[in-house]
């Protein structure tokens with residue numbers, strides 16, 4: 001079998017999402033995806049990777065992963081080179097599953113459990129839909145697409161939101177009410193008034209539903225270390241489950257200092273690319289939960305190594321979502337195949353909303369748990385309507 005074409009697709013509406021389809025001489029096609037900088041990733045795939053991959057055996061996944069990342073400018077990052085390699089790697093695993101007639105989680109070693117707990121990342125329908133990736137600006141609150149405008153909800157009525165999630169069996173939620181003051185003060189300091197306001201959602205949740213809801217706190221790497229530590233201490237009475245990316249994830253020493261200053265777990269980080277920066281974080285006792293985005297860190301090939309690395313350090317694994325629908329499916333396959341998966345991220349405004357405009361299947365979520373994907377490969381394809389969209393940007397490099 002050999003790779004005969006690399007095809008990329010992106011749309012103006014969902015401008016962060018890039019899909020890759022890997023075509024073969026036997027007619028089987030693998031589907032992969034990445035998120036952010038879709039145009040730049042597309043260019044890298046066609047300008048640099050195509051001539052390295054066309055004509056190669058797509059089932060030599062490890063070897064091709066090395067071919068894609070063995071570039072002088074692709075050094076342990078979630079940059080364009082790694083996002084491109086991730087999308088193609090995911091497509092190769094999809095292809096492998098299709099060739100063998102098995103789901104990707106089986107190809108990765110099989111199910112470790114029959115269902116996995118999810119938490120709801122409280123984004124709304126329009127969150128990160130536009131190209132601008134600065135925080136707060138991309139919240140796009142106010143869409144009336146459906147009942148799950150959860151970002152507006154956590155900012156205004158977090159207690160009712162927690163109750164609504166519990167009604168559907170979801171017992172963990174992630175929120176980021178500290179982003180507005182971080183953006184306002186460039187992450188340098190937080191006033192007493194800002195602190196009070198950002199803590200309000202935590203008060204409302206605990207008051208309304210007690211400790212039946214777990215709360216993960218996302219900080220999006222917006223704070224300096226002393227302010228992040230001040231916020232960490234202020235939130236401790238509300239017993240959050242984890243603090244995610246409180247500072248820039250480029251100093252294991254600084255994050256270790258943070259981790260030592262609070263009783264709450266630290267989660268790091270989907271912004272890390274490849275297992276090497278994770279090892280550095282683990283070596284320095286800087287993180288408790290290992291979060292990975294397979295669409296950024298090097299695909300399923302690298303993601304499963306990071307999960308194994310976390311397990312070697314007795315740390316749980318927690319795959320990221322809040323990006324695109326194929327990446328979500330890939331994350332669910334990875335989650336089920338890894339014995340140290342703690343919980344899977346999910347966004348109900350996405351999996352009940354725009355994901356369904358684009359793909360044939362989304363993972364089933366029932367009673368706060370996700371079920372394994374069915375069918376060979378990832379079990380998800382782009383809908384025919386995607387190929388007909390007037391805003392589609394389509395490129396193909398052929399053998």
Ligand SMILES: [Mg+2]
Pocket residue numbers: 218244245270
């Ligand atoms: Mg995050």
